[in-house]
Amino acid sequence: MAHLIQAALLLLAFALPAAAQQQPDAFDAALPGLVGNFNQQAEAVERLGALGDPRAVPVLRALSDGRLLKRPDGSGVVPPGEAAPPGAEAVRVNNRVRVALRGALGRLQLVSPEPGERLAAAEAVFRSRDAANAPLLEAALAREAVPRIRAQMELSLAASRLVATDEDAKRAAVSALGATASTDARALLLEARAANPGLSGAIDAAVAAIDRRLSLRRAAETLFQGLSLGSVLLLAALGLAVTFGVMGVINMAHGEMVMIGAYTAVLVQEALRNVPALLPWSLPLSVPAAFAVAALVGALIERGLIRHLYGRPLETLLMTFGVGMILQQAVRTLFGAQNREVISPAWMQGTLTLPGGVAVTQNRLWIIVFGVAVLLAVLAAIRLTRFGLEMRAVVQNRRIAATMGIRTGRVDALTFAFGSGVAGMAGVALSQIDNVSPNLGTGYIIDSFMVVVFGGVGSLAGTLVGAMALGVVNKVLEPWAGAVLAKVAVLVALMLFIQRRPRGLFALRGRAADA
């Protein structure tokens, strides 16, 4: 039966002279060579490898594993996966054939059904830099559909052509390489520049083009890192923008609210260990939990302590610092001083490559999304809800608000609880990028105050702009100055900035400014 099909295929192939259709017959024509002597075997392996036909892969792999059987009548091999006829023996090979096999399999990976293998093979070809690979790559490119692998193959093809003898091919390769944004291509071009003095002009232009693209990509990545740091600052500062910016209460225990939120995430994760179905969702579930816990603690602090000190900001500062100390030590006593870990769900792990080769880590991306979402939620709560209306009324004129029937004490407690709850949600996000330890919050408190002061006390838009600006400036400075000096420079710059605009970027104007 198989013979008949083979014969039919052969006939068909001979009948159709188009180049594209010659491949099937070339494949079948090469197969019988595998049962010849070792020289014929090696030759057949080479031919199969050069065909770029995916069907050759299982045959060659079976041969290399010693699993390929030859028909008892010596007419050819049994294709892998087919039932072995009685009396079939394994095809034996020698070292020379094995070497040929290795090369052929390597090249054939370019057409492997596995996308990962194809990509790896294309990268290997890029590194090996052999003009002989060019036809193979062309064949592979013709059938490749995945854009990322195509791009790598084109790069490898250009690299292979760059070492060819044909001047025009080289020129084409240089311009192809110049269209990429790869450091490998850049190194390749610089190497080729010495060997090809005639092409130096074209190569220089290509290198310059790559450099331009690379610096653009670096800028994009720096911007992303800056925005991601900025959204961390935004998250940490948003709660403060409510308690300090809106209420004017200076809460040095704010960092501890963030820390409490992070520990709530730890507790939720521990609790869900018994419910495996929900475990991947423990992080999203932690968000409302952290809000609730931190808001409750905040409400207790406001009602129990802070309300006795309204109008005395310096005392409030000292008192809340003490509260922060107590909270920190309490958590240390309850949970121990060692770091806790909050596991990232699978959908938050890994790196994402954006168009243009910009690599972004998923959890940072999610923090940006989360930061923006929390900002919108806070804005909505202040602008759209009854509570927000009452809060703004009390801030504008406490006594008139009270006359209108607003229970100002309750609004104070709720506002402070709201700000603390937002800090708690920030803690859930920070648990993904920082160690969850009792002093998690201390590292963020000064930055948060800077953001709020920089942006303008009482302005949420200012908080957003302030956080993003500080984040980006920090990351832009980092490559020159190192992380620590960048931070110091930002702090110094902020102090100078406050000289020019003591009330921040988005200063309140008119009557509100005197409040």
Next chain:
Amino acid sequence: MSATVASPAPARAGTAAARNVLRWVLLGAVLLLALLPVLNRLPADSALHVSDFVVSVTGKWITYAILALAIDLAWGYAGILSLGHGAFFALGGYAIGMHLMRLIGPRGVYGHSTLPDFMVFLGYRELPWYWLGFEHFPFALLMALAVPGLLAAMVGFLAFRSRITGVYFSIITQAMTYALMLAFFRNDMGFGGNNGFTDFKELLGIPLNTPNARAALFYASLAALLGAYWICARVVGSKLGRVLVAVRDAESRVRFLGYDTTRVKLFVFVLSAVLAGLAGALYVPQVGIINPGEFSPGNSIEAVVWVAVGGRGTLVGALLGAFSVNALKTWLTSVAPDLWLFALGGLFVAVTLFLPRGLVGVLRRPGT
């Protein structure tokens, strides 16, 4: 926002006598302290003998008391709450620490004739320019006072000129000490990175960590404390002192009356920073180490609470607070280390809520 500080009412005529009594009692106690190094020399089995530990701990507290005076002068009288005085203290300490490092000479582990160990370790070839001159004690002492003073002048000028007051100023000074802490943690700053300076050998020819050195440093600190007290008392007793209190209570009104409040505040802030630097310079030889941890914002705010506990706006209050809080700290950290932070946090809360005038307020008007 307005920066008025809820302030202790000016001392009334009726309590003036009580106030004087308190002052003399406290000064008497300070003079009694002067006996400690003498008692330390008594034979160990004598009933009046005090241990080396007591002498060195008390010496440390005296430098803390100077720092408390400095904070009280700025906060209690002028209403300038600095949360960065620990930075001035640490800078004074670093200046004298540089002198002590230079005195080690070839006795370091690496035996280099001029470079301190950490520089040899980090591959320095020669002393950085800012280390020059620190082999001379007078220069180092001058720097211990001048560097904090200059920093305070810069920060104060920028802040007071643009009318940054109240909590905003507090936050800026806290950011200042935080930034300095980050900077001093860096190895390539040339200040020993996170290890700082330690392993000192001698000061002014006296080998450190000997009874003689302890006594000398103790008396130097005590003299500095008395000197600082005298200066502060002169300042607050003068017309300037009254302007300061007026600035604290109603800065705008004082400005409208024609006083240059910026200059007044700048003067008192710089003086306060210089005193803090002096305290740091006396502190480091006694504890034998200085590292960037001294810059941590927590240290500064802890010093503020000494003043709050003792009673701000009174010089005796600062002394009382520094000694009592630190005595509590030394005792608690030895018997129940975990409780100390609860106690300190509780002090912050209790003082601000129940004792706005601190211990001095309680002593003056018992029963309220």
